[in-house]
Amino acid sequence: MTDYMIGKFIRSVEMDDAVLARYVADPAAYVQEWMAGAAGPEAPTDDRILTADEQAAFAARDYGALFRLGAHPYLLWHFTEAIYEHEYTEGFGWRELVERYRAAIA
Numbered sequence: 001m002t003d004y005m006i007g008k009f010i011r012s013v014e015m016d017d018a019v020l021a022r023y024v025a026d027p028a029a030y031v032q033e034w035m036a037g038a039a040g041p042e043a044p045t046d047d048r049i050l051t052a053d054e055q056a057a058f059a060a061r062d063y064g065a066l067f068r069l070g071a072h073p074y075l076l077w078h079f080t081e082a083i084y085e086h087e088y089t090e091g092f093g094w095r096e097l098v099e100r101y102r103a104a105i106a
Contacts, residue, residue: 003070005049009034009058010071010079024083028059064104073105 012034013023023030035048035055050058057065063080067073084097 003072006054006066006069006071007075008048009050009054010075014079014082020082024086027061031055031058063101067105076105077101 009031013019013030019030022033031050035050037048051069053065054069056062057069061083063071063076066076071079080101081094081097088094088097
């Protein structure tokens with residue numbers, strides 16, 4: 001839809017630990033939950049609209065696709081770091097995430 005809506009979704013996830021946990025546990029389900037939280041048919045609005053491509057990228061946690069769809073790199077990096085932080089292991093840590101992120105948005 002717009003860069004604004006992508007940013008709005010990103011901020012909704014990264015600013016609340018409980019929401020972040022729900023998103024990490026099941027990204028596709030959280031995307032649908034977020035979309036369903038819009039004003040609804042009795043109060044139509046465009047406050048939560050994502051295209052099918054944007055929804056798919058968020059569901060897949062595909063930061064490269066999100067960048068190509070217009071996500072702001074600063075917001076996207078903090079989002080990426082937040083959603084992958086729990087997966088750091090001895091063989092995959094912050095430095096590896098940085099390198100993967102750089103390659104995906106290049």
